[in-house]
Amino acid sequence: MFWKIVGGLLIAWIAFMVIGSLVGFLVKAVFWIALIAGAAFLGTAAYGAIKGGGNKKQINS
Known part of the structure; x- marks a missing residue:
């Protein structure tokens, strides 16, 4: 019984180590x-x- 608990x-x-490393990799990516x-x-x-500064259009009302 003891070895089942330890296992x-x-x-x-x-599992937590693998899931943690995958989540860490995804966050970094x-x-x-x-x-x-x-x-x-x-x-x-x-x-x-910079390029579009001289091309200003004005709406006439």
């Missing part, structure tokens, strides 16, 4: 993807602001 605890510990996407967005916005 169950060992399997639960290994999402962080880097968001960081790269944010940099690309800011670069595109800056480029549009």
